[in-house]
Amino acid sequence: MELYCPQRTSQRIILHLDMDSFYASVEMQDRPEIRGKPVVIGADPKNGKGRGVVSTCSYEARAFGIRSAMPISQAYILCPQAIFLPPDISRYIQVSAEVIAILRSYGFVLQQVSIDEAFLDVSRLGSFTAARELSVTIKKTILARLGLSCSIGAGPGKVVAKIASDFNKPDGLTVVEPDDVKAFLAPLPVRKIPGIGKKSESELFELGIRTIGDLAAYDIQALVARFGQGAVCLHDIALGIDTSEVEERDGIKSLSRETTFDTDTSDPQVISVTMDTLAEDVHRSLVAENLRCKTLTVKVRYQGFVTKTKARTLSHFTDDGRIIKSCAHTLLLELTDGKKIRLLGFRLSSFDKGVTRQTTLPCDQTQNRFS
Numbered sequence: 269m270e271l272y273c274p275q276r277t278s279q280r281i282i283l284h285l286d287m288d289s290f291y292a293s294v295e296m297q298d299r300p301e302i303r304g305k306p307v308v309i310g311a312d313p314k315n316g317k318g319r320g321v322v323s324t325c326s327y328e329a330r331a332f333g334i335r336s337a338m339p340i341s342q343a344y345i346l347c348p349q350a351i352f353l354p355p356d357i358s359r360y361i362q363v364s365a366e367v368i369a370i371l372r373s374y375g376f377v378l379q380q381v382s383i384d385e386a387f388l389d390v391s392r393l394g395s396f397t398a399a400r401e402l403s404v405t406i407k408k409t410i411l412a413r414l415g416l417s418c419s420i421g422a423g424p425g426k427v428v429a430k431i432a433s434d435f436n437k438p439d440g441l442t443v444v445e446p447d448d449v450k451a452f453l454a455p456l457p458v459r460k461i462p463g464i465g466k467k468s469e470s471e472l473f474e475l476g477i478r479t480i481g482d483l484a485a486y487d488i489q490a491l492v493a494r495f496g497q498g499a500v501c502l503h504d505i506a507l508g509i510d511t512s513e514v515e516e517r518d519g520i521k522s523l524s525r526e527t528t529f530d531t532d533t534s535d536p537q538v539i540s541v542t543m544d545t546l547a548e549d550v551h552r553s554l555v556a557e558n559l560r561c562k563t564l565t566v567k568v569r570y571q572g573f574v575t576k577t578k579a580r581t582l583s584h585f586t587d588d589g590r591i592i593k594s595c596a597h598t599l600l601l602e603l604t605d606g607k608k609i610r611l612l613g614f615r616l617s618s619f620d621k622g623v624t625r626q627t628t629l630p631c632d633q634t635q636n637r638f639s
């Protein structure tokens with residue numbers, strides 16, 4: 269996820285909404301018989317031998333220690349009696365659009381940042397009390413119309429709002445008023461700052477920085493010397509300075525799928541059929557999103573984890589499944605030379621702005637990130 273780099277402007281009230289265990293909740297809403305049970309969305313566990321990953325799981329499954337991006341085989345060990353379901357991305361896109369339509373109906377500037385989260389700039393409400401009331405209304409409306417729960421965070425900036433929405437999940441509502449921002453952030457681990465991943469976290473640990481409070485107290489010059497100018501943004505965020513705007517912008521950047529083979533393979537037939545399935549799946553999402561694309565990328569992870577990608581940009585936008593499939597196979601040919609393959613991925617990007625809707629997808633059926 270991107271780091272929201274602050275610019276200094278006036279005080280605002282920002283809401284961040286994030287749906288709870290989104291894919292799993294949609295499935296539980298659609299199938300009453302699995303409600304209240306541990307539900308895992310992701311690759312086929314194949315009695316513990318499956319090699320893909322967990323997309324997400326219900327909070328009942330989280331009680332067993334299951335988490336997004338965990339190997340599905342590990343999820344199976346933790347809770348073999350869980351209900352394992354494959355992702356139905358088209359259905360989730362549809363529900364996502366319904367959530368966004370509800371949010372839009374309140375008439376505030378809205379920025380959708382993934383399939384299940386969005387920022388709203390509600391500054392014109394004028395008070396955090398009014399923002400809390402609106403948040404309660406939004407939560408009730410989404411629950412009544414879609415049967416789904418969400419968590420909302422409110423704060424004077426996007427980062428605080430996002431951290432706040434995650435603070436008390438599921439079904440949370442956390443309002444952080446300007447005077448409370450520093451105290452709210454200080455005890456939280458630095459990892460809670462959007463954009464800080466494992467690597468940055470361990471680099472900060474090396475400096476003895478574990479909490480956002482530690483980061484706020486650290487000498488800015490020393491941080492810049494170590495991490496470059498990007499550290500200024502980070503330090504500002506830790507100090508609660510964050511005035512980046514909620515931007516209505518084309519959310520969708522790419523659509524992709526990837527799959528891990530049960531066993532590494534160099535069988536051209538297996539690889540080709542898998543490429544077909546991936547291309548068909550991504551094409552279905554493209555059509556569901558009413559988009560046309562220009563850039564196609566194939567990704568191959570070989571045995572031993574070396575990963576390569578090949579991309580092609582077409583001269584015209586297309587939503588033609590045959591063109592997409594044929595291009596996918598041409599790119600695949602450039603990447604296959606008899607070596608065994610562990611994972612195959614396919615991505616569409618460079619969408620036609622004319623028809624682009626406000627949607628961003630976590631890009632994968634088995635993994636969230638195409639990297």
Ligand code: TTP
Pocket residue numbers: 286287288289290291292322323324325336337383384437438630632633634635636637
């Ligand atoms: P998240 O909002 O990160 O997770 P979530 O909605 O399932 O659960 P939470 O209550 O903690 O918000 O992601 C939204 C959806 O994106 C999620 O339902 C499935 C998908 N996703 C993946 O496919 N792979 C991943 O690694 C992650 C994190 C999410």
Ligand code: MG
Pocket residue numbers: 286287288289290384
């Ligand atoms: Mg969510």
